[in-house]
Amino acid sequence: MIDDQEARRRQLIGVACMCIGVVAFTFQDLIIKGISATYPAHEIVFVRSFLALPFTLVIAHFETGLGRLKTPRIGAHLLRGSVLFLAYTTYYLGIAALPLAMAVAISFAAPLFITALAGPLLGEKVGRVRWFAVLLGFVGVLIVMKDGLGMLEWAVLLPALSALFYALAQLHGRYIGATESASTMAVYINLTFFLLSGLAGLLIGNGAFSEWSHPSLTFLLRAWSWPTTQDFLLMLGCGVAATIGNYCLSQGYRMAEANLAAIFEYTALPWAILWGFLFFAQLPGYSTLAGVGLVIVAGVTIAIRERPRRAPLRGNEA
Template sequence: MTALPSPRHDSALGILCLCAGLGLFSVQDLILKLLSGSYPLSQAMVFRSLTALPLLLLLAHRDGGLGTLFTPGTRAMIARGLVMFVAYAAYYLALPALPLATAVALYFSAPLFITLLSIPMLGETVGWRRGLAVLAGFGGVLIILRPGAGVFDIAALLPVLSGFCYAVSMISARRLGQRESAPAMAFWGNLVFLGIATAMALGFGGATAPDLHPSLAFLMRGWVWPTPLDATLMAGCGVIAALGLTLLTQAYRIADANAVTPFEYSAMLWGILWGWAFFAEWPDALAWTGIATIVAAGLFVLWRERVTRQSS
């Protein structure tokens, strides 16, 4: 077993890793939304995972050797991979049914969940100011969801589930990162993705009825022989996954969560841009209100966390 050096603390590099990873993943979101009307999610994830596998092995080899993949923490990394799979699958399934900016905005309940989960998982204390901000943030989520309104889509709950699972995985990354490498965590996460996506392909092998909900169709559609361009795009998602997962994991591994998390919101800019440029999507006034509320609440929570840490 290869010894792994302790990660150095570098907030600036952590922020850079996070922004780069989110920029890469925004391109993957765009690709999957473009492909979601013709191919099943399992096919895209298998192509992605197979392409990412050798790249992750190379990254692991360069970052301490392949021995860093097999440690006493392997089971914990696999468990984190399962949580990551739910996070990403839920988000991907929302893409064919929702405007891209809406899916991204609802996913950004994740920083609010991180604050709540830091209480039981990290033993942190959340004061009344942050508590009120978290409530305001979830109020913004409700504004976008619009429960009871005629525009409500059940698929809108998927990005919220994704945000919750992502929060769990990122807190786990901070704890695991004290003894595991970022490529190792990304490798086992990718292996979990490949195994479950393969099982999904076997379980949902038949063609689906044309009147299924877009998210269900993306989940249950049978495999389709891809065009060369579409196959290249799916494989490109593997390159994005390998680099993106490693960058995001590295960000939370080498920097404090409260330093890097505010920059998660840079992904919202990409979601709005890609939605406008490729799908002629633009949030309405109520959606902008919800987006602004979520962002403001999240940034306030993160600011209060920093103030609390500095005063303690």
């Protein structure tokens, strides 16, 4: 009984962390979309990561002590950080060209990827009902993508690619989370982002390849420039939001089942719709909402099937 109560407590804490982390990241998305017409993506990530590092170190100090940062699994941390760097970069390139709610809706493929990959990568059992929900969810994502194909062509593929990278990173986070704290993972994420975005700046930050008109390519290849005071403060806001988001999501995936935690990333949609309407006068179309509806139905189905259960008999798993 005590073990069951402790498991439920951890699940609830994990879910709460997921919701807080999602709000933080949608706030960051709002800022990045707002300044995407002025600075390249890797410069924003570089400044954001540089500013976020002190915050993550403070959190690590109070949670476990800085001594825990010395770990034999540095390679695993850097691998996860690199995959997350690809996930967030492709997502940022997507939101530069897409309405915010559409980009978030397509990124909802991430929990579906997590569910589909949880079996082969983590050994978690995924039965017929959840497989059906995954397929239903992917149909919804395809509907949303079709809604965007008419006006922005290949840009709708960027959040989908981001979702795949993100799913792989979060499953890897659950694997290393058995021995590593959330703050340790957050520190190494920011460190990896800082190093890789700095490398990108050295390679393409001079603007030599910026002769493109598409918003996503321009956002990637634009030359670095010194930010204004206002934009620097916005990037600082990104750093704070990223710190809170990375910590909370890492904690959420450590404390809750991977599939269950992933479902609460869907709470990003109402925030994305709100920010898009208030700041960019954008509202999702009916087909986008219909596609998202299918994804949410799939997500709720998976969440219900993922409630903690006592060792089910073989053949009775969903």
